[in-house]
Amino acid sequence: MPELYTESPEESEVLLKSPCVGFCSTxxxxxxxxxxxxxxxxxxxxxxxxxxxQQQIWQxxxxxTVIIVRQHIRISDPLRLQNQLQRFAIRxxxxxxxxxLAMDLLRAGSEKMQQLQAYGIEPLTEFNDLSPARLFNRMNRMLYEAAISDQS
Incomplete structure (x- = not known):
């Protein structure tokens, strides 16, 4: 997999200094x-x-996240996705x-979203019947389970 952390820490830390999403269960x-x-x-x-x-942890x-998200959704319009993050001031x-970024968007707004295509993302065919909130919860649960198994 290619290097995902591509910007220098000085550039990226301006907006986000840690992966914390404000829901710490530790x-x-x-x-x-x-x-x-x-x-x-x-x-x-x-x-x-x-x-x-820190960069190794981000990576x-x-x-x-990339692995699990790709099993569920397709990024159909990366520019639209980016614009929606900015429009709604999503961290x-x-x-x-x-x-x-798609997970960040879903975390912040999946309860209010109707059509994911309006945000530049589309569920894969087998997940078309899931609401955005249920889709996010499914992926989020899988990420947690993967983190737990990686820890063992």
Missing amino acids: TFGDPVCRGCKRLVAEVDGWNLLTTEQ RLWQQ HHPAAPAEV
Whole structure:
């Protein structure tokens, strides 16, 4: 898989300094955060990690997200996806792959979305019957399960 973290830390950290999505379950004893999918040690020690160590974590999270998202949706219009993130001021990493941006968009708005095509993304045929919220929840659950199994 190609290098996903392509911008220098100075450029990317302006908008997003950590993978945190504001829903941390490690405070309740989970070994992996249900929000950002980092290990508890990565959450607790994020600010003590070197830039290289942080980039490695971003890479791992993004690679897993790309794999799972591609099993469920297709990015039909990357520019429209990017425009929607900006239009709704959705927090995202500027160097993230489109699949990660799609998850950011779904995390923020899947409960309100009707037609995913309006956002530059389309469910694969076998998931056409799922609402955007159910589709997001399915992918999010799979990401959590993958993070748990990677931790073991």
